[in-house]
Amino acid sequence: MFLACLPLYITLFVVGLTLFHYFEAMIRKWKKPTLYGSGAFKHFLETRSKLVKEKYCPPLICLNPGMQFFVRTKYEKAPPVKIIKEKLSLSDGGVVAFDRITIDKGCQTYEDYVVLISPGLRESTHSIKSLAMAYSLLLKGFPNIFILNQRGSCSIPTMSKKLSLAFGQYNDTKEGIANLESRFPEKKILLIGACLGAMFVIDYLSTEEANRPSIAGAVLHSCNWELKTDALNVKSGINYELFMKGLLKDTINRISRSSTEDERKIKEEWFNEKGIDMEWVRQSKSIWDLEGRFLAPLVDLSSPEEYYRNVSPIYKCHNVNKPVVVINSRDDFMAPFENFNLPEFTKNPHLTLWSTAAGGHVSFVDKLFPVTSYLDRAVPECAQLLRDFLEEEGSTD
Numbered sequence: 567m568f569l570a571c572l573p574l575y576i577t578l579f580v581v582g583l584t585l586f587h588y589f590e591a592m593i594r595k596w597k598k599p600t601l602y603g604s605g606a607f608k609h610f611l612e613t614r615s616k617l618v619k620e621k622y623c624p625p626l627i628c629l630n631p632g633m634q635f636f637v638r639t640k641y642e643k644a645p646p647v648k649i650i651k652e653k654l655s656l657s658d659g660g661v662v663a664f665d666r667i668t669i670d671k672g673c674q675t676y677e678d679y680v681v682l683i684s685p686g687l688r689e690s691t692h693s694i695k696s697l698a699m700a701y702s703l704l705l706k707g708f709p710n711i712f713i714l715n716q717r718g719s720c721s722i723p724t725m726s727k728k729l730s731l732a733f734g735q736y737n738d739t740k741e742g743i744a745n746l747e748s749r750f751p752e753k754k755i756l757l758i759g760a761c762l763g764a765m766f767v768i769d770y771l772s773t774e775e776a777n778r779p780s781i782a783g784a785v786l787h788s789c790n791w792e793l794k795t796d797a798l799n800v801k802s803g804i805n806y807e808l809f810m811k812g813l814l815k816d817t818i819n820r821i822s823r824s825s826t827e828d829e830r831k832i833k834e835e836w837f838n839e840k841g842i843d844m845e846w847v848r849q850s851k852s853i854w855d856l857e858g859r860f861l862a863p864l865v866d867l868s869s870p871e872e873y874y875r876n877v878s879p880i881y882k883c884h885n886v887n888k889p890v891v892v893i894n895s896r897d898d899f900m901a902p903f904e905n906f907n908l909p910e911f912t913k914n915p916h917l918t919l920w921s922t923a924a925g926g927h928v929s930f931v932d933k934l935f936p937v938t939s940y941l942d943r944a945v946p947e948c949a950q951l952l953r954d955f956l957e958e959e960g961s962t963d
Contacts (some may be wrong), residue, residue: 595924596623602908605915607783607889608806610955617944622922623933626810631897632808634926639777642937644694645701651691652837653722654714656741660726663715664742664910665691675707676953679782680746680753682761683713684739686788686928692721695928698942699758706946710750714742716762718820723829727836729821729864747780754956756949757784761900763927764789764892765879771890772882783889783916784954786930787941788898792905795873801852803898808852809927817856818848840864883910883917889955891918891948893941895925905913915937 598621601608614619628634647667654664682701685696691713700711717738718724739757741921746755764786770776771784790796796865800810822844824830837844840863850856854870875881896903903921911917922930922940930940 572575572887577679592928595629596621597923598622600921601918602911603915603918603923604912605692605889605918606959607891607955608918610958611891611920611948613949614951614954615947615949618920622924622930622932622940624924624931624940628926628929628931628932629851629924631895631899631924631926631929632804634924634929634931635809637934638695638929638931638937638939641699641934642939647697647704648734649691649697652741654745656726656738658726658728660717660724660728660738661722662717662738663691663713663719663722663747665713665715667691667697667704667711667713667795668709668950669701669704672704672709674709676950678753679708679756679953680710680712680750681708681756681758681949682739682742682746683711684757684759684766685713685715685761686761687716689760689763689928690715693941694762698939699760699945702942702946702950703758706950708756708946708949710753712742714738714748718823721825723824725829725832725837726887734842735926737769739766740773740775743770743781753780754782754953755780756782756952757786758945758949759784759786759789761790762789765877766880768886768890769877771888772885777887781888782954785891785945787893787945787953788901789879789892789894790901790905791878791907793878794871794882795905796901797852797854797857797870797874799902800900806852809862813857814850814853817853817922818850821860822848840866880905880907880910884914885952886914886916888950889916889918889952891920893920893922893944893948893951895922895927895930898927900927920948938956 599618601612606765628637647669650666652664670868683699689696696713703711717729743755757767765785767786800806824833842860842863847860850859857873858870862870867873894901911919932940
């Protein structure tokens with residue numbers, strides 16, 4: 567009798583174990599966000615934000631951060647926006663795509679602001695995640711939205727001896743902001759950054775030049791805080807297979823690819839000057855290998871460790887003097903929560919960390935039909951509240 571019912575018992579056991587796993591994960595991950603910081607903007611968010619008071623409850627299928635990334639990447643649909651293609655000529659002879667995003671019937675609530683979006687490593691104007699972010703900001707009332715793309719993306723050749731990846735010694739954000747200041751001299755500039763783009767923003771905000779009155783502040787998400795530990799975390803294992811393997815391949819392809827003969831010659835001459843063996847670079851098995859063989863020598867550094875020290879936000883954030891909120895999940899496999907040195911957010915009153923229990927990396931799936939992201943609610947709300955905070959702060963001066 568027992569043997570006859572054994573398949574049933576096994577099925578019930580597996581079902582029960584699965585339900586227990588999901589129930590336990592729901593308890594751990596369906597939670598309200600936690601804010602870290604000590605400044606006035608952090609307290610303003612605590613009292614004014616609606617989302618801070620709400621639980622972020624990802625769908626059951628997206629309780630795993632890997633599934634978060636897979637579902638959003640594969641199934642999110644492009645929003646109904648218009649792309650006005652523009653190019654920005656840089657002072658070193660390079661050119662990047664600097665596109666404006668609009669919609670047919672957008673509101674003009676925050677006409678006095680210009681928003682500059684700095685996308686992640688695999689993103690551009692043509693990626694759904696960037697367009698979804700722009701669309702959510704347009705719906706919130708920010709009509710002036712621009713996306714500053716990385717060098718070599720959007721089919722625009724890299725026509726100078728610089729790549730966005732090697733930003734330790736320069737940053738195109740500065741020139742994008744200068745362009746917007748000349749076009750909109752009376753408006754404030756709000757910076758939005760994702761992943762690598764968030765690091766560009768922190769890098770810029772840590773400079774003296776960012777203290778000008780035209781810079782309002784920044785809303786960032788999925789930001790890597792200390793790159794050495796982050797790189798080691800995805801050097802192997804499931805995180806490498808799910809995410810880093812494809813990212814590594816895409817990055818090497820972007821470095822190697824040339825869309826024109828002139829671009830090929832510039833890259834070949836430049837890489838030879840730096841003593842870079844591209845065949846060895848193509849054999850990189852991890853991001854650690856790539857940064858040691860390519861990025862570090864490209865900016866005249868001796869090792870991946872020195873490169874990480876040069877670009878990691880944790881070593882620069884103490885110089886930030888504008889209000890910044892960083893939205894990161896505690897299960898982000900690309901930017902582990904333990905790498906956030908939380909005292910940095912209490913030492914610098916301008917920094918606020920918005921931490922959710924779930925969300926993965928650049929994902930934060932909110933709903934499935936259709937697929938939407940929590941970021942497309944949280945980032946516009948933070949942008950609106952940052953603007954309100956500066957207005958109220960200015961009125962009391």
